[in-house]
Amino acid sequence: MSDIALPSAAARRPSASRTRLLDATILLLVLLALWQAIASWTHGIAVAAPVTSMLYLATLATQAGFWCHVEATMSAFLLAFLLSAIAGLLLGLALGLWRFAGDVWEPVLAGFYTIPKVTLYPVVLLIFGLSVSAKVAFGVMHGLVPVTLLTLSAIRNLSPTLLRTARVLRLPPSRTIAWILVPACLPDIIAGLRIGFSLSLLGVLIGEMFSSQRGLGFLLVSGMAQHNVPLSTAIVLLLVLIAIAGNTGMLHLGKRITHRSSR
Amino acid sequence: MTRARGVLLVRIAGLSAAVLLLELLCRTGVVNPMTILPPSDMLTAMLDLLSAGDLNDGMMQTFSTIAIAFVLAIALGTAAGAVIHRIPRLRAVLDPLLASYYSIPTFIFYPLLVALFALGKTPLVILGMMSATPAVIISTLAGLDSVPQVLLKLARAQRLGRLRTLGWIILPQCLPRLFSGFKLALSYALIGVIAGEFLLSGTGLGYAISFAYQSFDNRAMYGAMLFVLLAAITANGLLFVWEDRLARRRMKQ
Numbered sequence: 401m402s403d404i405a406l407p408s409a410a411a412r413r414p415s416a417s418r419t420r421l422l423d424a425t426i427l428l429l430v431l432l433a434l435w436q437a438i439a440s441w442t443h444g445i446a447v448a449a450p451v452t453s454m455l456y457l458a459t460l461a462t463q464a465g466f467w468c469h470v471e472a473t474m475s476a477f478l479l480a481f482l483l484s485a486i487a488g489l490l491l492g493l494a495l496g497l498w499r500f501a502g503d504v505w506e507p508v509l510a511g512f513y514t515i516p517k518v519t520l521y522p523v524v525l526l527i528f529g530l531s532v533s534a535k536v537a538f539g540v541m542h543g544l545v546p547v548t549l550l551t552l553s554a555i556r557n558l559s560p561t562l563l564r565t566a567r568v569l570r571l572p573p574s575r576t577i578a579w580i581l582v583p584a585c586l587p588d589i590i591a592g593l594r595i596g597f598s599l600s601l602l603g604v605l606i607g608e609m610f611s612s613q614r615g616l617g618f619l620l621v622s623g624m625a626q627h628n629v630p631l632s633t634a635i636v637l638l639l640v641l642i643a644i645a646g647n648t649g650m651l652h653l654g655k656r657i658t659h660r661s662s663r
Numbered sequence: 664m665t666r667a668r669g670v671l672l673v674r675i676a677g678l679s680a681a682v683l684l685l686e687l688l689c690r691t692g693v694v695n696p697m698t699i700l701p702p703s704d705m706l707t708a709m710l711d712l713l714s715a716g717d718l719n720d721g722m723m724q725t726f727s728t729i730a731i732a733f734v735l736a737i738a739l740g741t742a743a744g745a746v747i748h749r750i751p752r753l754r755a756v757l758d759p760l761l762a763s764y765y766s767i768p769t770f771i772f773y774p775l776l777v778a779l780f781a782l783g784k785t786p787l788v789i790l791g792m793m794s795a796t797p798a799v800i801i802s803t804l805a806g807l808d809s810v811p812q813v814l815l816k817l818a819r820a821q822r823l824g825r826l827r828t829l830g831w832i833i834l835p836q837c838l839p840r841l842f843s844g845f846k847l848a849l850s851y852a853l854i855g856v857i858a859g860e861f862l863l864s865g866t867g868l869g870y871a872i873s874f875a876y877q878s879f880d881n882r883a884m885y886g887a888m889l890f891v892l893l894a895a896i897t898a899n900g901l902l903f904v905w906e907d908r909l910a911r912r913r914m915k916q
Binding site: 430601610 | 673698756757762766772778779861869872892
């Protein structure tokens with residue numbers, strides 16, 4: 401049975417991946433065509449054509465001032481993501497293990513997740529002032545909740561047998577966490593980190609777009625204010641690429657870890 | 664039941680304690696009342712704004728924009744979801760887009776939308792739709808996937824027409840997924856529209872908050888902010904309760 405199944409599966413794999421590559425190419429071409437259509441239809445007053453924006457991005461990359469903005473955004477974002485990840489994991493762990501507290505606070509966190517947090521940005525600004533820490537704090541406000549909620553639900557959905565095994569083996573709590581909880585919850589935790597990644601980027605960018613003198617969000621808004629259409633389109637392109645690259649990387653990581661743990 | 668009530672009680676107690684603590688910290692001057700208004704002042708500021716009618720125009724603008732974006736997102740999203748479900752090849756092509764769509768911060772398109780459509784309702788509606796529509800498409804696909812083949816075969820065996828198959832078999836089966844998509848769509852449309860107004864606009868509740876912030880009018884800012892947050896919590900909460908009730912009715916059947 402397996403003798404017959406193996407070669408056929410091996411034969412199917414390259415063609416399946418080829419179809420997927422073809423699909424991705426089609427999608428990319430359609431999106432580029434759509435972009436080009438919008439740009440030509442509006443005669444470039446709002447959106448620059450794909451080629452123009454890419455060339456503009458390439459010239460931007462040769463200027464030192466541009467990298468200063470990239471660095472401002474990326475350092476704020478990475479700090480916000482790191483803080484959301486650490487605090488979210490610890491909070492999710494605590495709420496997941498302490499069931500009653502989890503039941504009490506999970507709906508509150510879920511409610512916080514759905515409110516328009518942009519409206520709270522002035523409060524963040526009043527507390528932190530016009531500084532990098534305001535951007536970071538706003539990124540954490542966005543990124544913390546999804547990491548917490550997914551860690552919490554991962555621990556809740558853990559098979560009770562695993563925890564019972566840990567008790568039978570008399571593992572101390574630290575080892576129960578390191579040897580059993582973390583490996584079993586890893587796929588869900590990675591999914592939470594992936595959402596936290598996108599949302600902390602979103603938080604940092606909103607912060608920069610609203611009030612900031614540095615960063616990609618600031619460049620985007622100033623590009624629009626100065627009617628520098630290629631600049632704002634190039635920044636949007638760069639941000640979309642960063643967001644998709646991060647998301648795809650974490651999706652792959654999650655898939656690899658799920659494969660390994662299911663083996 | 665008693666445990667559920669205990670959870671609810673502790674939640675209410677915890678939240679009220681947090682509000683009281685903030686009030687106390689502000690009143691004693693530990694937290695500068697210029698930075699954070701005491702919660703009781705926020706409430707009176709909100710009531711003042713409401714009774715003076717300062718927020719009426721903004722409310723009309725914002726709520727109508729959200730409603731238009733929400734309705735369009737639901738109509739377009741369900742239609743697109745149904746079409747994509749019909750054509751597997753199209754679905755294979757669009758799958759990576761749907762999977763990574765929500766990693767893109769939609770707000771970065773807003774300046775381009777403003778440049779394209781000029782300041783006003785249109786870019787806000789489109790921003791709200793851009794945030795909400797993919798959630799509806801994804802949940803429509805999930806709902807249609809959840810219809811068992813057996814039931815479709817049954818419909819064919821009973822020679823149900825297309826409309827009846829849709830109304831008697833497909834819709835009841837999809838409803839829970841569809842509804843969770845609609846719930847997401849509402850909160851995404853709300854976030855999109857208010858964020859757009861906040862960042863760059865001349866009307867609406869989001870604009871009222873950023874305007875008050877920029878003119879150092881903390882009282883008006885906190886009042887408007889409290890109102891927006893309460894409105895968002897109420898809207899999401901209503902849908903949540905409704906969904907819960909629908910789910911319970913299904914359980915009974």
